[in-house]
Amino acid sequence: MAQQSIGLTGYGGYVPRLRLQRKAIAQANAWVAPNFLGKGKGERSMANWDEDAVTMAVEAARDLLGTDDDRSHVDALFFGSTTMPFKDRLNAGIISAALTLGENIRAVDVASTQRAGTSALMQALTTVKAGEAKHAIVVASDHRKTRAASAQEMDFGDGAAALSVGTENVIAKYLGGTSLTIDFVDHFRGSTDDFDYNWEERWIRDEGYTKIVPRAVKAALTEANVSAGDIKHFVLPTTFGVKFVQQLAKMSGIAPEAARDTLDANCGETGAAHSLVMLVHTLQKDVKPGEKIMVLHFGGGCDVMIFEATDKLSTQADKRGIVGSLAQGTPENNYMKFLTYNGLVEWEKGMRAEQDKKTALTTLYRNEDMLMGLVGGRCTETGVVQFPRSRISVNPNRHTVDTQEPYKFADRKAKILSWSADFLSFSMSPPNHYGMVVFDEGGRIMMDFTDVEQGTVDSGMEVRLVFRIKDVDEKRGFRKYFWKAVPVTSTSANSKTGQAAE
Amino acid sequence: MASGIKDKVAILGMGCSKFGERWDAGPEELMVEAYLEAMQDAGIEPTQIDAAWFSTHIDETGTGKGGTPLSMALRLPNIAVTRVENFCAGGSEALRGAVYAVASGAADIALALGVEKLKDTGYGGLPVGNAGTLIPQWAPSGSAPGNFAQLASAYRAKHNVSKEDLKRAIAHVSVKSHANGALNPKAHLQKAITEEQVMNAPMIAEPLGLFDCCGVSDGAAAAIVTTPEIAKALGKKNIVTVKAMQLSVSNGLESQHNSWDGSYFHTARIAAKKAYLEAGIQNPRDEVSMMEVHDCFSITELVTMEDLFISAEGQAVKDVMNGFYDADGKVPCQIDGGLKCFGHPIGASGLRMAYEMYLQLQGRAGARQLKDPRIGLTHNLGGAPSQNVCSVTIIGAHGA
Numbered sequence: 001m002a003q004q005s006i007g008l009t010g011y012g013g014y015v016p017r018l019r020l021q022r023k024a025i026a027q028a029n030a031w032v033a034p035n036f037l038g039k040g041k042g043e044r045s046m047a048n049w050d051e052d053a054v055t056m057a058v059e060a061a062r063d064l065l066g067t068d069d070d071r072s073h074v075d076a077l078f079f080g081s082t083t084m085p086f087k088d089r090l091n092a093g094i095i096s097a098a099l100t101l102g103e104n105i106r107a108v109d110v111a112s113t114q115r116a117g118t119s120a121l122m123q124a125l126t127t128v129k130a131g132e133a134k135h136a137i138v139v140a141s142d143h144r145k146t147r148a149a150s151a152q153e154m155d156f157g158d159g160a161a162a163l164s165v166g167t168e169n170v171i172a173k174y175l176g177g178t179s180l181t182i183d184f185v186d187h188f189r190g191s192t193d194d195f196d197y198n199w200e201e202r203w204i205r206d207e208g209y210t211k212i213v214p215r216a217v218k219a220a221l222t223e224a225n226v227s228a229g230d231i232k233h234f235v236l237p238t239t240f241g242v243k244f245v246q247q248l249a250k251m252s253g254i255a256p257e258a259a260r261d262t263l264d265a266n267c268g269e270t271g272a273a274h275s276l277v278m279l280v281h282t283l284q285k286d287v288k289p290g291e292k293i294m295v296l297h298f299g300g301g302c303d304v305m306i307f308e309a310t311d312k313l314s315t316q317a318d319k320r321g322i323v324g325s326l327a328q329g330t331p332e333n334n335y336m337k338f339l340t341y342n343g344l345v346e347w348e349k350g351m352r353a354e355q356d357k358k359t360a361l362t363t364l365y366r367n368e369d370m371l372m373g374l375v376g377g378r379c380t381e382t383g384v385v386q387f388p389r390s391r392i393s394v395n396p397n398r399h400t401v402d403t404q405e406p407y408k409f410a411d412r413k414a415k416i417l418s419w420s421a422d423f424l425s426f427s428m429s430p431p432n433h434y435g436m437v438v439f440d441e442g443g444r445i446m447m448d449f450t451d452v453e454q455g456t457v458d459s460g461m462e463v464r465l466v467f468r469i470k471d472v473d474e475k476r477g478f479r480k481y482f483w484k485a486v487p488v489t490s491t492s493a494n495s496k497t498g499q500a501a502e
Numbered sequence: 503m504a505s506g507i508k509d510k511v512a513i514l515g516m517g518c519s520k521f522g523e524r525w526d527a528g529p530e531e532l533m534v535e536a537y538l539e540a541m542q543d544a545g546i547e548p549t550q551i552d553a554a555w556f557s558t559h560i561d562e563t564g565t566g567k568g569g570t571p572l573s574m575a576l577r578l579p580n581i582a583v584t585r586v587e588n589f590c591a592g593g594s595e596a597l598r599g600a601v602y603a604v605a606s607g608a609a610d611i612a613l614a615l616g617v618e619k620l621k622d623t624g625y626g627g628l629p630v631g632n633a634g635t636l637i638p639q640w641a642p643s644g645s646a647p648g649n650f651a652q653l654a655s656a657y658r659a660k661h662n663v664s665k666e667d668l669k670r671a672i673a674h675v676s677v678k679s680h681a682n683g684a685l686n687p688k689a690h691l692q693k694a695i696t697e698e699q700v701m702n703a704p705m706i707a708e709p710l711g712l713f714d715c716c717g718v719s720d721g722a723a724a725a726i727v728t729t730p731e732i733a734k735a736l737g738k739k740n741i742v743t744v745k746a747m748q749l750s751v752s753n754g755l756e757s758q759h760n761s762w763d764g765s766y767f768h769t770a771r772i773a774a775k776k777a778y779l780e781a782g783i784q785n786p787r788d789e790v791s792m793m794e795v796h797d798c799f800s801i802t803e804l805v806t807m808e809d810l811f812i813s814a815e816g817q818a819v820k821d822v823m824n825g826f827y828d829a830d831g832k833v834p835c836q837i838d839g840g841l842k843c844f845g846h847p848i849g850a851s852g853l854r855m856a857y858e859m860y861l862q863l864q865g866r867a868g869a870r871q872l873k874d875p876r877i878g879l880t881h882n883l884g885g886a887p888s889q890n891v892c893s894v895t896i897i898g899a900h901g902a
Contacts, residue, residue: 351625355643360635371639386758394758418656418764418887421708422648424627431708434642435652436757436764436888444760446888448642459659470639482640 006129007170007307010315012064012162013280013322014056014141015267017451019043019329020338022154028335029149036154044268045157046332047143049341049428050450050468053081054091055481056160057141058098058467063320064137064162067411071099074164076106076133080120080140080272082189084111085479094481095139097372098467100408106133114299115179116140116272117161121295122303124165125174136165142271147195148344155239157268161276161322171313172283172293176224177305180216184208184300205240209248212302217252217294220304228253231306232291233282235260237274238298254294260286266326272297281322289313330453341428352426357473359480369406374465374483376443377404385442409465410483413440416461421454437463437485450484462488506780509743509900510605512733514726515544518857521721521845522690529558529565529619530575532722536850537576537615540724544611545736551726552609553582555599557592557616558849563629564619572615589884590798591749592616593723593852594893598747600727610732616854617722618847627718628848647707647715649886650799654709656764657805661816669709671819672800673700676713676842678828679797683839685869690717690845714800719845723853725860730900741900742863745877746780748773749893757888769892770809770881777894778811783877787812790833790896791875792862794855796883797840806881807835810894829870837862837870852893855880859897876902 026040047056057079065071079092086094092107101107106127110120117140124136141160146152165174186204187196213236221228234249241264246256260282262269270277275297287293289311297303320328332338339345369375370388377389381403384395389407393400419435426432433449449457450468463485470482517539519532527535541548556572558565565571569583586595593616600612623629628646632638642648658668677697683689695713703711733741750769756762774786783789790812797803804822807813812833813821821827827835838844838858841851859878861867877898884891 351623352627352630355630356632357638359639363635364639367636367639384759388758390754394754396755396759396761416655418652420644420648420651420655420710422644422651422706423704424647424706425630425643425645431705432642432644432648434644434648435655438760442760444758446641446757459655471643480639 004167005170005173006125006167007165007173008163009166009169009171010064010164011280011283011321012060012062012319013160013277013325014059014063015045015157015159015322015325015329016047016051016056017328017330018046018048018332019266020046020332020335024333024335025154033149039154042265043329043331044154045159045270045329046338047158047341048451050484051158052085052143052469053083053141054085054094055468056143056158057081057095057139057162060141060160060162061095061099061137061139064164065099069408072102073135074101074105074137076124076127076136077101078108078110078120078124078136078138080110080116080138081142082111082114082116082272083142083144084109094372097368098481100369100373100375114272115297115301115303117274117276118295118297118303118305119179121163121165121276122177122179122305128165128167134166138163138165138276140273140276142273144271145194145342148339152196152198155264155269157270159267159270159277160273161280163276169312169315170310171316172307172309175226175292175306175308176220177303178216178220178223179303180212180219180301182212182301184212205244209238209240209244209298210251213248213296213298214252216296216302216304217254220294220306224306226292226306229255230292231258231294233260233286233293234258235275235278235282235293236296236298237262237269237278239264239269277322283309283313283316284321284323287313349426357471357480358476359473359478371482373408374410375406375408378407379403380405387443387445409439409443409445414438414463414465414485415440416457416459416463416485416487417444418459419449419457421457433457448484449487451486453487453489456489457487464488507601507605507747508745508781509730511601511727511744512730512738512900513742513860513897514546514611514728514733514736514738515540515542516723516725516857516860517541517543518688518723518854519721520688521719521847521854523621524720525621527720529571529617532619532720533572533575533615533617536722536724540726544726546611546726548576549579550611551578551581551613552611553600553603554578554584554613554615555596556583556585557587557596557852558585558618559587559589559592560618560620560629560631560848562631563622565617588891590796590846590848591852591882591884591891591893592849593854594880594882594895595749595852597725597853597856597895598749598893600725601744601747604727604729611726611728613724613726614853615722615724616850616852618849619720620718620847621720645707646886647710647799649888650802651707651710653765653805653887654801657801660763660765663819665709667819669701670697671822672714672804673697674822675797675800675803676700679836679840679842682829682837682870683843686839686844689839689843690719691839691843710799710801716798716841717843717845719847721845721847721850721854723850723857725853725856740864742860742897743900745896745898746777747893747895748777748780749891750776751891752885752889754889764887766805767809767883767887767890767892769890770806770883770894773892773894774810777896781896783896786810787833789877790879791877792837792859792872793833793835793879793881794838794840794858795835795881797836797842798846798883802883803835810879810881834872837867837872852880852882855882856895856897863897863899
């Protein structure tokens with residue numbers, strides 16, 4: 001064990017607002033898959049059309065980091081996912097830009113396995129332990145893509161979790177862990193394929209989980225010098241249900257009641273993110289200081305980590321986390337919308353959608369903090385803030401020249417000044433809502449709205465800002481990101497944090 | 503202040519094509535149609551034109567760039583042709599260029615012509631396009647109705663008007679323009695409508711329904727201008743002169759500074775004040791005989807009544823409902839049907855507005871002729887409420 005206490009120092013979580021009702025999936029597909037009717041219970045999280053693994057990771061990380069402008073302490077960023085939007089463009093770099101992290105951080109994408117989230121966390125722990133970073137953050141996120149009428153479509157969900165790793169204000173000490181690497185191919189996705197190819201579930205359960213997990217647990221307990229009976233929380237994602245997790249715990253000498261909620265009823269399995277999503281949920285809901293938590297992820301072997309909660313855990317009580325996110329869902333009964341958002345149907349978008357979405361990368365780079373970080377300008381002489389930043393101030397009383405310093409807008413309070421719900425322009429989620437957003441501390445931006453509850457929007461309404469996909473350039477495989485305003489309805493305002501949701 | 507343009511330039515002749523879905527005509531045919539009428543009205547030969555200003559907005563689907571489309575369509579005698587573009591206010595810009603050329607003495611006779619061929623896109627509404635490489639990376643990819651509809655939400659919030667009352671008032675704006683357009687054989691839409699039709703029409707961009715939006719039309723309009731002296735020498739009677747031409751352009755205040763509340767046009771108020779000063783108008787509500795304003799959407803017309811200082815602030819709803827701007831009201835507005843019904847071929851619209859004022863001042867407006875108008879105002883807007891160009895032009899009887 002390390003002399004210095006290393007461990008988790010904070011958490012954040014994000015589950016998209018929409019919750020596709022499994023009944024809607026089951027009923028739509030009953031003609032071809034009648035066996036689904038029995039599975040049509042509960043709901044799964046469903047990313048909006050403008051969300052992907054990167055945007056969800058940004059939301060989880062923002063929950064982790066809070067609204068403080070100064071993020072200069074973050075010196076490493078590990079991003080775990082198997083659904084990264086870019087094969088070759090540092091996805092963690094996009095997240096870093098959106099979070100306005102400094103350029104001298106180590107940013108790494110960890111991919112290609114369901115263990116990507118836990119492996120990212122292990123890398124962060126190792127990096128901090130080695131003294132190569134002091135404040136690392138880990139984000140795991142997946143926007144899962146499945147074929148229509150597949151079992152995975154029912155089981156999976158979209159979501160993200162974020163954790164910070166460091167040596168100060170540790171909320172959960174890292175006691176040790178291990179990885180088993182075994183080329184057990186329960187499923188795979190070729191480099192040119194959109195969908196997983198899955199082998200028989202019974203084999204995965206009996207020959208995979210049942211044989212590999214207990215071995216990994218044993219190795220980790222030995223490494224951390226912890227006895228099985230001390231594990232109070234056994235966090236293992238699986239689509240086989242919590243009873244199966246209880247069996248695996250028992251087989252490993254851990255009390256079955258330590259098995260934690262796999263969130264299959266209200267979220268679905270969020271892929272590489274799910275162990276960390278479950279961990280955040282467990283930290284919010286179940287863990288008391290002094291208790292030991294085992295986090296596992298199965299996939300091409302198994303990762304296992306053991307933590308012990310400290311009395312600093314309560315410092316995270318204001319976080320939305322996973323508990324708060326799950327409390328903010330909106331039921332979605334339209335299965336066609338799910339298929340459309342996920343590109344599973346060819347639909348008539350109209351000629352307006354033919355507009356070229358090419359991105360000038362030169363322009364993007366020149367304006368990087370503006371476009372990725374929503375950074376505008378503040379005049380150092382008059383204090384007037386504006387978006388975008390410009391050489392000559394917009395201040396009508398004094399057009400000062402070259403006086404502006406960067407000013408971050410993303411976490412400021414803002415309201416709607418004017419808006420419309422536009423049925424004419426192309427939108428993936430018509431009507432297209434947008435309008436003028438005015439910030440309490442100055443500045444305004446005409447911007448797109450998203451996650452809108454139609455019929456509730458009006459002038460004066462509060463908004464919060466989120467990083468989302470602006471446009472998808474299907475011709476070139478690129479996607480533009482920018483910030484959008486989410487109108488805060490009275491119902492969503494009531495459950496901003498996990499605490500409130502409890 | 504400069505001495506201004508008042509009475510320095512006269513309109514020698516004007517022409518306007520039939521507006522509408524001109525499946526039969528390309529930009530060249532539309533230009534020729536407006537030009538031949540203007541030339542016949544002016545009674546001059548092409549060789550007498552010293553210079554031309556040409557307005558067109560969407561070159562990708564319309565005429566192409568530069569001055570050549572005009573020069574080639576009209577077979578002009580290799581004179582200077584300047585293409586101007588200022589969103590939907592380009593037509594007024596062409597007129598301003600020609601008027602300034604005559605006023606400066608650089609030209610005796612100048613031509614202004616605007617054209618737009620919109621109905622070659624394959625879909626309804628205005629063509630979509632990208633504004634450079636930066637704006638598409640952050641600004642909403644909305645539409646004109648979506649941008650202008652926002653006036654309604656801000657106006658309601660500012661003046662505490664209910665959704666229903668504002669919807670009914672803007673409905674009346676459109677009902678009035680349809681009644682006027684029904685008397686205009688060149689108008690795109692020539693059918694009267696009822697308030698109920700407007701209220702129940704499909705939504706385009708909340709709260710604007712189908713009848714709150716102007717026509718998307720093909721068309722061209724032209725003006726030939728000269729000095730009052732030359733006009734007289736050419737035997738012209740009832741000479742109409744330019745009284746004021748002002749243009750105000752947003753500098754980013756509305757879109758970037760919190761002093762603008764979103765319910766009015768900052769530029770329109772500035773352009774209107776300057777235009778009244780230039781024309782020597784003290785009390786516009788009493789002195790302006792008639793107006794053609796930029797009624798791209800019903801809500802635009804409603805707030806513009808206040809921006810032009812005809813209705814007092816917050817009183818446009820009342821004036822509209824009282825029929826103040828109807829054909830038989832105190833200040834008839836959109837007597838030719840406006841953008842709403844005459845139609846809105848972008849680059850031509852400013853000249854089309856001037857065309858109606860000119861016909862009315864000369865007593866040649868047929869079934870829709872007003873009684874003895876003396877001063878006509880055109881208000882031609884380009885862009886969106888938060889970022890725009892606004893032109894206010896005043897023309898009237900020479901000596902008025």
